[in-house]
Amino acid sequence: MRGADYVVKRVAFACLTIFIAITINFFLFRVLPGTAVTNLARVPNATKQLREALTSEFGLDKSKWAQYVLYLKQLVHGNLGVSYANRQPVASNLWTALTNTLPVVTIATVISLVLGIATGVLSAWRRGGFIDQLSTNTALVFYSFPTQWIALILLFALSRYLPTAGTDDPFLLHQPPFWQHLENLAQHMVLPVITLVLTLYGGNTLIVRSALLETLGEDYVLTARAKGLRPRRVMRTHALRNAMLPIVTLVALSLGSIVAGAILMEVVFSWPGIGDALYQAVQQRDYPMLEGGFLIVTVSVVFFNLIADLCYFVLDPRVAQ
Amino acid sequence: MSSTVAGLPTGPVEPRAHRTRATLALLRARPSATVGLVILLVFVILAIIGPLIAPFSTTQATGIVYAAPSGKHWLGTDDGGIDVLSLILVGGRTSLLVGGAATLVAMGIGGIIGVLSGYFGGWVDSVLMRITDYFLVIPDLVLMIVVATVWGPSLSHVILVIGILLWTSTARIIRAQVKTLKERLFVRRARAMGAGHTLIIVRHILPQIGPLLIANTVLTVATAIFDETALDFLGLGDPNSVSWGVILEHANDRTAVSYGAWWTVVPAGLCIALVIVACYLLGQAIEDALNPRLRVAHLSVNKWKLRSLVGRGPDAL
Numbered sequence: 001m002r003g004a005d006y007v008v009k010r011v012a013f014a015c016l017t018i019f020i021a022i023t024i025n026f027f028l029f030r031v032l033p034g035t036a037v038t039n040l041a042r043v044p045n046a047t048k049q050l051r052e053a054l055t056s057e058f059g060l061d062k063s064k065w066a067q068y069v070l071y072l073k074q075l076v077h078g079n080l081g082v083s084y085a086n087r088q089p090v091a092s093n094l095w096t097a098l099t100n101t102l103p104v105v106t107i108a109t110v111i112s113l114v115l116g117i118a119t120g121v122l123s124a125w126r127r128g129g130f131i132d133q134l135s136t137n138t139a140l141v142f143y144s145f146p147t148q149w150i151a152l153i154l155l156f157a158l159s160r161y162l163p164t165a166g167t168d169d170p171f172l173l174h175q176p177p178f179w180q181h182l183e184n185l186a187q188h189m190v191l192p193v194i195t196l197v198l199t200l201y202g203g204n205t206l207i208v209r210s211a212l213l214e215t216l217g218e219d220y221v222l223t224a225r226a227k228g229l230r231p232r233r234v235m236r237t238h239a240l241r242n243a244m245l246p247i248v249t250l251v252a253l254s255l256g257s258i259v260a261g262a263i264l265m266e267v268v269f270s271w272p273g274i275g276d277a278l279y280q281a282v283q284q285r286d287y288p289m290l291e292g293g294f295l296i297v298t299v300s301v302v303f304f305n306l307i308a309d310l311c312y313f314v315l316d317p318r319v320a321q
Numbered sequence: 322m323s324s325t326v327a328g329l330p331t332g333p334v335e336p337r338a339h340r341t342r343a344t345l346a347l348l349r350a351r352p353s354a355t356v357g358l359v360i361l362l363v364f365v366i367l368a369i370i371g372p373l374i375a376p377f378s379t380t381q382a383t384g385i386v387y388a389a390p391s392g393k394h395w396l397g398t399d400d401g402g403i404d405v406l407s408l409i410l411v412g413g414r415t416s417l418l419v420g421g422a423a424t425l426v427a428m429g430i431g432g433i434i435g436v437l438s439g440y441f442g443g444w445v446d447s448v449l450m451r452i453t454d455y456f457l458v459i460p461d462l463v464l465m466i467v468v469a470t471v472w473g474p475s476l477s478h479v480i481l482v483i484g485i486l487l488w489t490s491t492a493r494i495i496r497a498q499v500k501t502l503k504e505r506l507f508v509r510r511a512r513a514m515g516a517g518h519t520l521i522i523v524r525h526i527l528p529q530i531g532p533l534l535i536a537n538t539v540l541t542v543a544t545a546i547f548d549e550t551a552l553d554f555l556g557l558g559d560p561n562s563v564s565w566g567v568i569l570e571h572a573n574d575r576t577a578v579s580y581g582a583w584w585t586v587v588p589a590g591l592c593i594a595l596v597i598v599a600c601y602l603l604g605q606a607i608e609d610a611l612n613p614r615l616r617v618a619h620l621s622v623n624k625w626k627l628r629s630l631v632g633r634g635p636d637a638l
Contacts, residue, residue, distance in 0.1 A: 017458055028471055144597035146547060148554045148569055149590030155578045156586070164578075253457070260462035264551055268573055278463065279555055282470050290467060297463045305458055 006313055014306040021298040026071050029291050030064065080295070081288035085280070090292035094277060098296065100167060101273030104189055105262050108196030113251065115197065116204025117240075123205065124212035125235065136209065143202030147261045151195045151268035163188045165270040192269050199261045200254075207250045211243040218242070245316050252308030255301050351609070357602030364596055368414040377404035379411045379563055387582040397584035399568075400575040408563055409588050415564035417596070419480055420546035426484025427545070428491060428538050435495025436522060436530070440503055450496070457489045462551055469557040476559040483548050491537045498530050532611055539604035543597040550593055565589040 055061050062070070074081075080090035119139065123132045142150075155164055167188050215221065216239050224238045225231075263275030270276065274293060281289035348355045377383040382402030383394075390397040396405035438449040465482045472478045502508060508525050516524075552558055553566025554573070568589040571577075577585045 013454070017455055020455060021459065025467075028467065031471070140598060140601060141594065144543070144547075144594040144601065146550050146554075146566075146569070146590060146593055148551070148573065149586065149593070152569065152573060152578065152586045153583075153590070156581070156583045159578060256458075256460040256462070259460045260551065263462060263466075264554060267555065278466060282466060282555060282557065285470070290470060294463055294467045297460055301460050302458055 003313065003317060007310065010306055010309045010313075014302050017302050018299055021302075022072070022075065022295065023068075025291055025295055026068055029287055030067075075295075080292035083286055083289045085284045085286045085289065090288050093289065094274065094292050094296050097272060097274045097277040097293075098300075100271065101262060101266070101275065104192050104196065104265075104271065104273065105258060107189070108193045108200065109258060111193070112197045112200035112204055115201045117208050117247075119201070119205045120208025120212060121235065121240065123209040124216060124239075127213065132209075135205065139202040139205035139209075141202070142198055143206065145199070147195065147199045147264040148268055150198050151191075151265050154191050154195055155268065158191060162190050164191060167272060192265050192271050195265045195269075196258075196261050199265075200258060203254055203257070204251070207254075208243070208247055211246040211250070212239055214246070215239045215243045245312065248308055248312050248315065252305050255304055255308075259297055259301060351606040353602040354606030357599040357604075357606065360595055360599035361603060364413060364417060364592070364599070367410065368417040371410035371413050375404075375407035375410040377407045379403060379407050387577070387580045387585075389582075390584050396588050397582065399571060399582070399585050400577065405568075405585055405588065408568055409565070409592060412563040412565050412568055412589070413592065415476070415559075415562050416546060416549060416566065416593070419476065419483075419549045419564070420542050420596075422480045423483035423487065423545040423549065424538055424541045426481060427487040427541055428534060429488075430485065431488030431491030431537070432495055432530075432534060434488065435492040436499050436526060438492065439496035439499030440518070440522060440526065442500075446496075449492075453489050453492050456486065459486075461486050462548060465548060465552060466555060466557065469552055474557050474560055476562060479549060479552055479558055482552070483545050487541055487544055487548070491534075491541065494533065494537060495530055498533055499526055502526055502529050532607065536604050536607035536611060539600050539607065543600035543604070546593060546596055546600075565593050 060067070078091055080094070082088070083090050083093055086093070119135045123135045123139075126132045167185055220242075221234060221238050224234045229238075259275075262273065263278060265271065266273045266275035267279045274297060277289060278293045278297075280286065281293060348358065377394075380403070382398075383404050384398040384402045386398065386400060386402050388394055388398040388402070394404050394406065396409065399405055399408065434449050434453065438446045438453075465486055468482045469478060472482070503526070508521060511521050511525055549558070549564070550566035550569065553564055554570045556570060558564060558567055558570075566589075569586060572582070572585040572589075577583075
């Protein structure tokens with residue numbers, strides 16, 4: 001019963017967060033000068049009739065409140081408006097961008113987590129020693145480098161050997177065979193993935209190390225050692241297992257920084273993902289795209305946070321109490 | 322309040338000398354804090370005198386385009402033939418100023434929300450903490466981008482945008498501290514003597530959370546500078562001022578990579594990273610010193626003193 005309560009509570013909070021984001025989004029963009037009509041009516045010989053027709057079509061003659069309700073209705077139907085820049089529906093633009101972003105971010109997150117856990121465990125294992133100092137300080141330094149700077153440095157160092165922009169080579173015409181396309185895509189993904197891994201691994205190392213040090217001080221670890229278990233076993237089954245709880249929380253909370261890293265990385269490597277879409281929208285003042293992009297990113301972050309919350313519940317049912 | 326009672330100290334309980342000694346002890350016990358403090362001081366001094374000692378103008382070309390580092394231009398020139406060293410020196414002031422000002426805004430909001438939430442509890446606490454939860458989940462940088470775009474690029478907008486989004490962790494930490502302080506004897510005694518909420522908060526709570534607030538301030542400066550660099554890089558900073566973020570933006574936009582002009586990128590990034598590392602070292606050290614529980618773990622980069630686990634009871638580790 002308690003568990004169901006917890007799940008319902010978390011889902012409700014996620015929904016509320018998304019609803020607030022939608023509302024902020026709506027009012028934030030309505031204070032801007034100009035509307036969809038001023039944009040669409042910017043054609044030669046635009047008549048007053050055209051403007052009026054557009055105004056009533058977009059419902060801009062109604063009250064703000066009615067417009068808000070209309071906006072919510074359209075959102076439920078998946079209509080995010082039309083991009084000013086390429087006149088395509090924002091939803092389909094963003095969907096393409098999302099399918100480009102997700103593989104890179106997923107691969108980078110997994111690699112950085114594995115790397116972070118490895119270095120974090122090593123640090124906690126040799127706490128206070130030379131290896132710990134080296135690994136922790138390296139992690140701190142990488143944690144401090146701006147993502148765009150790491151990306152630029154990688155460009156200087158490796159642009160001779162690896163593709164530096166986009167998802168594939170433009171000269172791959174005539175529908176290349178699948179494996180050739182995949183190989184090309186993989187080559188293009190190397191630098192973006194390395195950039196994200198280097199940005200994320202530092203934070204992960206510090207998180208894992210501190211979580212482990214906390215659990216290593218617990219009584220059950222002392223008991224395990226007193227029982228004469230091998231240090232390796234104590235670390236793996238007693239310390240690390242319990243340290244996974246705070247690690248999951250902190251990694252979930254760092255989702256925002258993963259998004260931030262992805263935006264900066266995509267700008268440098270012209271990776272046509274959600275971050276690049278946001279950047280282009282800012283450059284071209286393409287407000288519908290920006291509005292939709294913010295919404296998509298927020299919804300994804302809230303969604304993954306919810307999943308982390310539920311994972312936490314599975315790992316440790318006590319949180320519901 | 323301050324009526325003199327025989328036998329009771331009337332002035333502040335902790336004299337200044339004691340506090341200075343405590344600070345020195347902190348720096349001695351944690352070399353990383355000294356390193357952080359020294360780096361920060363150097364950058365603050367550079368930010369103050371930077372524009373005065375900059376060898377060349379930052380608005381006019383003084384060399385050829387993308388000239389490599391030389392005796393005349395120690396860090397080379399950028400796409401407009403402008404001396405990079407001068408840009409770094411002048412840009413440091415903007416970066417630190419924006420980072421510092423944004424942090425002040427964040428500390429103001431976070432401090433107020435944390436104190437109100439922890440002190441009053443009840444529905445005030447519930448409402449404020451739900452708001453905090455919301456801001457904690459929202460991806461900071463994306464909301465910053467949206468708000469900065471809507472408001473238009475300017476220095477004060479960047480400061481405000483960062484400030485109103487970076488207060489969440491401060492609010493939570495302060496709230497936890499105030500919650501425990503509120504139940505301490507001296508606060509209950511003051512309340513029993515008829516002190517009002519304002520008086521208790523100003524006279525008894527605020528001085529106690531001061532050090533914690535300072536530690537948080539230093540840590541927040543790091544994030545603020547990171548975010549400022551990102552906003553500048555995306556073209557949302559003040560177009561008329563030079564900052565480290567803008568230097569990186571120009572390097573990326575104006576094809577410094579194809580020229581192989583690494584000197585336009587490396588120095589600015591190193592400066593940003595140095596300031597951020599220094600903030601972490603110092604902030605973490607202060608936080609460690611304040612909270613004995615954190616001393617063992619957390620994000621501490623300090624030497625972790627290995628002690629024998631046996632025979633220490635609850636004090637172990």
